[in-house]
Amino acid sequence: MSPLTAPLASATAPRSLAEVRAEFVDAHGYLAACTAGLPTLGTRSAIMGDLLGRPDPLHYAAVVEASRGHFARLVGVSVDRVAIGAQTSVFAALLAASLPDGAEVLCPDDEFSSLALPFVHAGRGITVRTAPLADLAAAVRPGTALVAFSLVQSACGSVADAEAIVSAARAVGARTFCDVTQAAGWMPVVADHFDAVVCHAYKWLCAPRGVAFLALGAELAATLRPIHAGWYAGEDPWASCYGVDATLASDARRFDVSPAWQAFVGAEPALRLFADADPAALHAYTTGLAHSFRERIGQEGPQESAIVSWPDLAGRDLARLTAAGIVASGRNGRARVAFHVFNDASDVDRAARALGC
The missing domain is CATH 3.40.640.10 (Type I PLP-dependent aspartate aminotransferase-like (Major domain))
Structure with missing residues (x-):
């Protein structure tokens, strides 16, 4: 993690990862936070x-x-x-x-x-x-x-x-x-x-x-x-x-x-x-899911991003993900998936299997 993005000390105890995750429902298969995030329960109520x-x-x-x-x-x-x-x-x-x-x-x-x-x-x-x-x-x-x-x-x-x-x-x-x-x-x-x-x-x-x-x-x-x-x-x-x-x-x-x-x-x-929330915990969780997905699809090289993308000029991989009920996106000739706090290991597995990995 770059020193320019290192988390600041908090005066109060941050909300746990479980508490943050509990604010989201119906998130399975939604890998498009980089397009638009899902509403929290608090947002829906408000x-x-x-x-x-x-x-x-x-x-x-x-x-x-x-x-x-x-x-x-x-x-x-x-x-x-x-x-x-x-x-x-x-x-x-x-x-x-x-x-x-x-x-x-x-x-x-x-x-x-x-x-x-x-x-x-x-x-x-x-x-x-x-x-x-x-x-x-x-x-x-x-x-x-x-x-x-x-x-x-x-x-x-x-x-x-x-x-x-x-x-x-x-x-x-x-x-x-x-x-x-x-x-x-x-x-x-x-x-x-x-x-x-x-x-x-x-x-x-x-x-x-x-x-x-x-x-x-x-x-x-x-x-x-x-x-x-x-x-x-x-x-x-x-x-x-x-x-x-x-x-x-x-x-x-x-x-x-x-x-x-x-x-x-x-x-x-x-x-x-x-x-x-605890920014370090969010970072570790989301990038951990993304890393697991990269390993499943054989994408090499160090990358500390919660977004995973790869060349997909014809859109075939995006079509495979969509057919499997996964909400993903395609940008600039690439397929793109995002792993946020509301995702979990089942999303990694589902997306990887949709791509034959």
Whole structure:
């Protein structure tokens, strides 16, 4: 485990693996947390309760703030450093808009488009250069303004050498923007090691789609313009609904995007669950299942990822998995399975047998 993703000490005893697993039902054969996580029992209950009641904006605001606090704990930063929104691309666009004209951004080859495209289309002479993930640190050069990369690659599950990338970026004065959407929930994440961390919580954190977070370092935050500012970015959102004289929040909340209330209602119990869990235990459990599956299918080489992928250009292996009742996915010419806390050894066996292994 990289020092940049080492778990932080917790002030309270974390929830056990068994307690976390007990929050999920009907998970057998679902190997697609990298596409979308399964809802927890708490999420189901919260959403149903909201649907059966009446809209309550004050309650929604409290749920949003609780969710912000859970994510802050999850990535080890103070809550004033966290902005809320709905999607990765919106936060990437925020950073892109604040880069100087002509800036160079470095991304891995085949990076998830929501992270890369806002920089590609930022205009003002901003250019995006790419390099293989394994060579990303070596590709950082004087003049690189920002290195934007996913800690775990969506298409293949490869884990970035975050320590090497951050070190190389700092050596030339470049900032780092890390997407932990495919990591947070199974892999310990320490946001402080990067200048900015973005996460859409609907995958491994098992939240409804439409709940995203941006954790910012103070130096980078001071350079950003709140181009998406709306009423929720105000120091007092309820006093910022009209006119042009609103005072924006003095902390990261000035970058807030007005929240999708019902999505946060469902997200809060899931985020609390993962923030209360032991990240090292989640990492060991999920990567252990993935390792067992790799051994069954004969995939060699060291890999500490909960995502397993392999070439499948014609989609035949994905079709075999689907025919066996397994929910998997295909991305960028590869078959892809994910092992989360709600999976177990029977999922490994079922998927391996579907592939004839």
